[in-house]
Amino acid sequence: MSAWLLPDHIADVLPSEARHLEDLRRNLLEAARRYGYELVIPPLLEHLESLLTGTGEALELQTFKLVDQLSGRTLGLRADTTPQVARIDAHLLNRQGVARLCYCGPVLHTRAGGAHGTREPLQFGAEIYGHAGREADLEVLELALDALRAAGLRGLQVDLGDVRVVDAVLHGCALTPAQVSAVHAALAAKDTATLATLAAPLPADVRSALLALPTLWGGAEVLPTAAQRLRGGPALRAALDDLDWLRARLHELDRDVRVTFDLADLRGYAYYTGVRFAIYGGDGQPQEIARGGRYDAVGAVFGRQRPAAGFSLDLKQLVRLVPAPPLRAAIRAPWRHDDAALRATVAALRAQGETVVCVLPGHEHEVDEFACDRELVQHAGAWIVQPLAA
Numbered sequence: 001m002s003a004w005l006l007p008d009h010i011a012d013v014l015p016s017e018a019r020h021l022e023d024l025r026r027n028l029l030e031a032a033r034r035y036g037y038e039l040v041i042p043p044l045l046e047h048l049e050s051l052l053t054g055t056g057e058a059l060e061l062q063t064f065k066l067v068d069q070l071s072g073r074t075l076g077l078r079a080d081t082t083p084q085v086a087r088i089d090a091h092l093l094n095r096q097g098v099a100r101l102c103y104c105g106p107v108l109h110t111r112a113g114g115a116h117g118t119r120e121p122l123q124f125g126a127e128i129y130g131h132a133g134r135e136a137d138l139e140v141l142e143l144a145l146d147a148l149r150a151a152g153l154r155g156l157q158v159d160l161g162d163v164r165v166v167d168a169v170l171h172g173c174a175l176t177p178a179q180v181s182a183v184h185a186a187l188a189a190k191d192t193a194t195l196a197t198l199a200a201p202l203p204a205d206v207r208s209a210l211l212a213l214p215t216l217w218g219g220a221e222v223l224p225t226a227a228q229r230l231r232g233g234p235a236l237r238a239a240l241d242d243l244d245w246l247r248a249r250l251h252e253l254d255r256d257v258r259v260t261f262d263l264a265d266l267r268g269y270a271y272y273t274g275v276r277f278a279i280y281g282g283d284g285q286p287q288e289i290a291r292g293g294r295y296d297a298v299g300a301v302f303g304r305q306r307p308a309a310g311f312s313l314d315l316k317q318l319v320r321l322v323p324a325p326p327l328r329a330a331i332r333a334p335w336r337h338d339d340a341a342l343r344a345t346v347a348a349l350r351a352q353g354e355t356v357v358c359v360l361p362g363h364e365h366e367v368d369e370f371a372c373d374r375e376l377v378q379h380a381g382a383w384i385v386q387p388l389a390a
Helices: 015-034 048-052 056-059 081-093 132-151 161-171 178-189 193-200 204-215 224-231 231-252 298-302 342-349
Strands: 045-047 064-067 072-076 099-106 122-129 157-162 258-262 275-281 287-294 309-316 329-334 354-359 373-377 382-387
Touching: 015 099, 015 122, 015 132, 045 048, 048 056, 048 072, 048 081, 048 298, 064 099, 081 122, 081 298, 081 309, 122 132, 132 231, 132 275, 132 309, 157 161, 157 231, 161 178, 161 204, 161 231, 178 193, 178 204, 193 204, 204 224, 224 231, 224 287, 231 258, 231 275, 275 309, 329 342, 342 354, 342 373, 342 382
Parallel strands: 157 258, 329 354, 329 373
Antiparallel strands: 045 072, 064 072, 099 122, 122 309, 157 275, 275 287, 287 309, 373 382
């Protein structure tokens, strides 16, 4: 095998895409800054138990594991940054009030999400800690939508669900964690045959409600239908009320955003405890771009359980959905190592923020990643910038 070949679903990022990714990264971080979110940069690897405790089997299966040669302990290469940010909030910052944190960096997955997916997503996300109310859920949704608009996406769709709906339906049933996990998996896959088998030993009202859940998706009409067909009492009503409140607020903020519901959507990691959302967009067949929600229990393993809500997305997926910005305008300059005036002019232009590309001897006709629309020419003993000759 050739030494230059990379592992499956791992790829280099070449200049044009890297430039586009960096533009997106800056736009998204700037959007988060405008909401008051502070940037943190967690390490790429940690002790495995720190990365995985309380996050569920799905994240464990996605995590690369290795042995630390210093301590002999098992380390993990992060597959998701959310547990790390929860650790920072709980253990390092230790703030009493609200903390808003954001991040952007690579994560590693043992398997790609699809035939053309990557095992090294570039994950951007934002988390808000310290507020248990639905106002925090709305804020992270607003930020996610603003960030995607800043990236150039329009015609977005928000799909809402809530873990508490399923919890309310199953309340009072003596199910083991493994049985609950199996029910969640069947609901997420909308596997009604498996769901019927799992529900068979349960009381008739629970069985009826579970089998109804995969059909409860669509527009605003889903919520009153769910209130009629599902069991769950006050807990169910609270979850449905929060979902309807979010729908109304999103409609007020942006009438172009389409809001839908899927009450059986339990895809993703197991740490969600309340409202969950997915945002779809892109030309043609819309695809899922961002996912988030409420996860109040992630910080418990670090000794400080705090209310938390947030979202994340993969910039490598996003970069394929938005048009690349035009090439940055640049200035061409000749290469003359013995011309002090030319070198001083080039240095001054670069200090002003201009891109100046010095053309090395013999490479005058090569094309690069910059749109050179001006050039440095010598006129009356001075170097001046003028439009590039056609």
